[in-house]
Amino acid sequence: MSLKLEIEGVMLNVVSGYAPQVGCELEEKERFWSELDEVIESIPTGERVVIGADFNGHVGEGNIGNEEVMDKCKVKERNLEGQMVVDFAKRMDMAVVNTYFQKREEHRVTYKSGGRSTQVDYILCRRGNLKEIIDCKVVVGESVARQHRMVVCGMTLMVCKKKRSGIKREKKTKWWKLKKEECCEEFRQKLRQALGGQVLLPDDWETTAEVIRETERKMLGVSSGRRKEGKETWWWNEEVQDSIQRKRLAKKKWDMDRTEENRQEYKELQCKVKREVSKAKHKTYEELYTRLDTREGQKNYRLARQRD
Numbered sequence: 001m002s003l004k005l006e007i008e009g010v011m012l013n014v015v016s017g018y019a020p021q022v023g024c025e026l027e028e029k030e031r032f033w034s035e036l037d038e039v040i041e042s043i044p045t046g047e048r049v050v051i052g053a054d055f056n057g058h059v060g061e062g063n064i065g066n067e068e069v070m071d072k073c074k075v076k077e078r079n080l081e082g083q084m085v086v087d088f089a090k091r092m093d094m095a096v097v098n099t100y101f102q103k104r105e106e107h108r109v110t111y112k113s114g115g116r117s118t119q120v121d122y123i124l125c126r127r128g129n130l131k132e133i134i135d136c137k138v139v140v141g142e143s144v145a146r147q148h149r150m151v152v153c154g155m156t157l158m159v160c161k162k163k164r165s166g167i168k169r170e171k172k173t174k175w176w177k178l179k180k181e182e183c184c185e186e187f188r189q190k191l192r193q194a195l196g197g198q199v200l201l202p203d204d205w206e207t208t209a210e211v212i213r214e215t216e217r218k219m220l221g222v223s224s225g226r227r228k229e230g231k232e233t234w235w236w237n238e239e240v241q242d243s244i245q246r247k248r249l250a251k252k253k254w255d256m257d258r259t260e261e262n263r264q265e266y267k268e269l270q271c272k273v274k275r276e277v278s279k280a281k282h283k284t285y286e287e288l289y290t291r292l293d294t295r296e297g298q299k300n301y302r303l304a305r306q307r308d
Contacts, residue, residue: 071100076118100133190215
């Protein structure tokens with residue numbers, strides 16, 4: 001059985017299973033695991049999955065070679081049915097949750113009958129969501145079934161906050177690049193080439209406009225359309241801007257040719273920019289605070305209060 005729940009925008013799939021007993025035919029057991037594979041593969045990878053099942057097997061005491069899917073807290077030695085559980089966990093990138101929590105034997109044994117105590121009921125989850133499991137234990141004293149005992153798993157879902165659904169910013173052409181004369185002249189030449197070398201524009205304005213837009217997109221580029229976080233740059237002086245520009249050029253140079261010399265140059269400019277930014281910021285704030293001490297500065301009540 002499979003149950004899909006939506007919790008605060010997180011999709012949680014709870015799967016319940018009952019594996020064939022030890023004495024059943026191997027073909028029947030393989031059919032069970034094949035069907036369980038199909039169920040798990042049908043669940044999108046971005047959704048949570050928790051499997052609670054009576055697998056009728058012992059995963060065993062050791063975890064050598066299986067460290068990625070289980071820990072060392074087990075009951076009994078591993079048998080063929082337990083190996084099928086471990087193989088399934090590896091195949092589906094899941095973890096056997098019961099084995100990751102140190103509990104007394106009374107809180108690990110899931111099956112009691114005729115003086116026999118063992119662990120055959122397990123809870124599995126995706127390995128990537130294992131950090132969300134806070135506890136897993138057997139509840140002693142619950143008589144849900146005659147021989148089986150209830151296994152309880154505590155889970156804290158990490159819910160991602162929904163982003164504000166604002167107006168999507170439109171991608172804009174970087175027309176401001178045309179302020180540079182060289183760029184402007186290059187744009188003119190490429191536009192003439194796109195128009196077939198004609199000096200006068202064609203009569204069909206729609207065709208001409210599309211040619212102009214296509215040319216400028218290729219040459220000038222467009223903005224990403226993402227909203228940029230506003231950097232506090234109002235105190236940047238010419239020296240800071242010049243250093244940052246040289247650092248950016250060094251970064252491009254290193255990206256194109258990853259030599260140790262280019263890397264060292266980029267790292268040195270990084271340190272230099274940090275020092276100059278710190279000095280410029282300190283100097284600007286000193287001047288600002290000096291102005292705030294004057295009569296004119298006190299009129300700006302908000303800044304004066306922040307300074308205090």
